[in-house]
Amino acid sequence: MGQAMSKDTFFYVGTYASADQPGIYVGALNSDTGEMRIAHDIAGVDNPSYLALSPGKNSLYVASETDEGEVLAYRRDMSTGELHLMDRKSTKGASPCYVSVTADGNWVLASNYSSGSAxxxxxxxxxxLGEMSAFIEHTGRGLNDDRQEGPHAHSIQPDPSGQYAVVCDLGLDQIIVYRLEEGRLVTHRETNQPPGSGPRHLVFHENGKWAYVINELNNTVTAFMYDARRGELSTVQHISTLPEGHTGEGTAADIRISPCGRFLYASNRGDDSIVLYHIDQESGELEAVDWTSTLGQTPRNFNVLPGGILLVANQDSNNIVAFQMDREDGRLTHTGFKLEVPRPVCIVPVD
Known part of the structure; x- marks a missing residue:
């Protein structure tokens, strides 16, 4: 067993499940064969839909996406990946769908989608987890009557310096930068996105100069210059996530940058594809290069494992599909392996 385990790369999977069902899964990918398996599963939490590892990888924080939202803290067994519940705290908000941790590990951040709070x-x-140190509620609405009738804080992401926390509010078409001052959120800057775009998730480039936001409702990615000293986002480009000539309904979902910093990926629900962009290393601008079928339905989330394996969580086909990233051009090739998991919606690799 020990020899087999040494070849495994672990990853965690968050799902939509009731508390009496397994909801968090510990996945293992064999680095020699590419095969995937479920090593453990954990019940006891409703809709553990988003997960974040502590910087030291000792702990996993989980958002319970319910009407009375919670954040839970689990201690990891470093050798097996098993989880042991340590703590849980109310978010005093509805449907927390995102959780993140500052780089120093001192603060856990959460965003509540339905109530538009952080x-x-x-x-x-x-x-x-200590007692909540900040709670902030957004107000207002956007252009889309069905999806933007009020604020919807879809993600909260610390910037690389840890001085700022950035909230994408899908309902307001705004990206709001907060100063993170001793655990308090202080409004710093607001960046407006195109009306009806619905900003969802944000990623920072490893160089600290660029940031990218995926806009759910109009299926675009926005590229920004990021001034870390001033905590300021400046729009550089809007680019579609969909192939030319695409027809039909669909919403964009997740966004990731490759470890090498040259490629950006985004997922399309409806088109059920991953789009590959090449990042101009001088300007940060994006060029759409390729679209790959996720071989499943509704790719809500995906992530990159060590060794250049990209895993896609296909929510509505109940599977996780593995792709190999080409080191030269970033193109994706199916490895031939899939893993059956009920309603997977988040993947977090353990480096």
Whole structure:
């Protein structure tokens, strides 16, 4: 068993499940064969839809996406990946769908989609959660009557410096930068997106100069210059996530940058594809290069494992599909392996 485990790369999977069902899965990918398996599963939490590892990889934080939202803290068994519940705290908001951790590991951030609010929790001894240190509610609405009738904080992401926390509010078509001051959120800047675009998730480039936002409702990615000193986003480009001539309904979902910093990927629900962009290393602008079928339905989330394996969580076909990233051009090739998981919606690799 020990020899087999040494070849495994672990990853965690968040799903939509009731508390009496397995909801968090510990996946293992064999680095020699590419095969995937479920090593463990954990029940006891409703809709553990988004997960984030602590910087030291000792703990996993989980958003419970329910009407009375919670954030939970689990201690990891570093050898097997098993999880042990340590703590849980109310977000005092509805449908928390995103959780993140500052680079120093001192603060856990959460965003509540349905109630349009955001939270900060201090991290205590053994990575437990302290009492909430910040709670902020957005107000207003956007252009789309069906999806933007009020604020919908879809993600909250610390910037690389840890000085700022950036919230994408799908309902307001705004990206709001907060100063993170001793666990408090202080409004710093607001960046307006095109009306009806619905900003969802944001990623920072490893060089700290660029940031990218995926806009759910109009299926685009926005490229920004990022001034880390001033905490300021400046729009560089809007580019479609869909192939030319695409017809039919669909919404964009997730966004990731390759470890090498040269490629950006985004997922399309409806088209059920991953789009590959090449990142201009001088300007940060994007060029759409290729679209790859996710071999499943509704790719809500995806992530990159060590060794250049990209895993896609296809929510409505109940599977995780593995692709190999080409080191030269970033193109994706199916490895031949899939993993059956009920309603997977988040993948977090363990480096």
């Amino acid at each position: 939270n900060v929790f201090p991290v205590g001894d053994q990575d437990t």
